[in-house]
Amino acid sequence: xxxxxxxxxxxxxxxxxxxxxxxxxxxxxxxxxxxxxxxxxxxxxxxxxxxxxxxxxxxxxxxxxxxxxxxxxxxxxxxxxxxxxxxxxxxxxxxxxxxxxxxxxxxxxxxxxxxxxxxxxxxxxxxxxxxxxxxxxxxxxxxxxxxxxxxxxxxxxxxxxxxxxxxxxxxxxxxxxxxxxxxxxxxxxxxxxxxxxxxxxxxxxxxxxxxxxxxxxxxxxxxxxxxxxxxxxxxxxxxxxxxxxx
Numbered sequence: 001x002x003x004x005x006x007x008x009x010x011x012x013x014x015x016x017x018x019x020x021x022x023x024x025x026x027x028x029x030x031x032x033x034x035x036x037x038x039x040x041x042x043x044x045x046x047x048x049x050x051x052x053x054x055x056x057x058x059x060x061x062x063x064x065x066x067x068x069x070x071x072x073x074x075x076x077x078x079x080x081x082x083x084x085x086x087x088x089x090x091x092x093x094x095x096x097x098x099x100x101x102x103x104x105x106x107x108x109x110x111x112x113x114x115x116x117x118x119x120x121x122x123x124x125x126x127x128x129x130x131x132x133x134x135x136x137x138x139x140x141x142x143x144x145x146x147x148x149x150x151x152x153x154x155x156x157x158x159x160x161x162x163x164x165x166x167x168x169x170x171x172x173x174x175x176x177x178x179x180x181x182x183x184x185x186x187x188x189x190x191x192x193x194x195x196x197x198x199x200x201x202x203x204x205x206x207x208x209x210x211x212x213x214x215x216x217x218x219x220x221x222x223x224x225x226x227x228x229x230x231x232x233x234x235x236x237x238x239x240x241x242x243x244x245x246x
Contacts, residue, residue: 004227005041006065007032007050010086010113011194013224014041017232024221030067043236045227049087057236062223063092063102069226070190071097073216080186082177082205083222084195086113089177094182103180111176113194115145119169122152123162127198130166134200137167148172168199174208181209188212192222 001022012032014025029050032038038054046056047065066083070076081092089112092102105111120130124188138160142148155165173195181189189211191202196219206213218225231237 002231003041003044004047004056004065004224004229004231005044005054006058006221006223006227007046007048007053008085008223009049009088012048012050014223015221015224015228017225017228021225021228023219024218024224026220043231045204045231045234045236047223047227053071058231058234060227060230063090063099063104065223065226065230066192067092067094067099067226068229069222069224070094070192070216071220072225072229073218074190074214076188076190076214078186079188079190079214080181080184081190081192082181083174084112084191084193086194088112089193090159091177091180091184093186093230094115101184103183109172110145110148116169116173116195116198118145118149118172119152122149123156123166123169125166127164127201129147130169131198131200133163133166134170134204136164137171138164140168140172163184167200170198170204174204177205178208181205186211188214190214190216192216192219194220196220 002017004015011026011027016023033053041054041056044056045058047055047060047062051059070081077097079094083090090104093100138155140151142151196215
């Protein structure tokens, strides 16, 4: 059994792979790093914000892990990878399966899952509600999460319909990313990370840029899949069935 672990800022993703993906686990990172379980992965390949909190056999950079995951999960070798996680995003330009250029944002929560969580709280809606609306958006100018919250409340007080405000939140994520997606322009965009589950943001990117947007079957676990795939390539096999079942 080959194992990959992506210790993200919000959630930790664990993938078990043999010929194909056998199983996965997604759990809160705070729970993972303070539990004995983090000592079970000495044979694994790890990545992510907290990759050095576990004593894994091999650690690889997040960019590499996510590109490997995209290559494993899709048929594409020429693409732009967009990964939006809990507190950062990554945009990677890939040609013939090789990384050409990339950029990351881990200094500001704007445009990330944390930003959307905060906006959901302000609007008193669920993440499912958020993902339904992208038409007739109210323009939100603030990119900072704190200022965007104040602006959103101000728009609510002005009487804008909630649906338009929700659309505005989703569009603000796209506006944050648009210059970088244009910089690494590609016919195909592979969208991964937890935010890839947001249908509205997917529609906005596809409609605004006129691209072929691909969301893999396991977008949130893409980095861990890349790690397990790498472990398989290096034959870093875990032979303990008990370790897998624990």
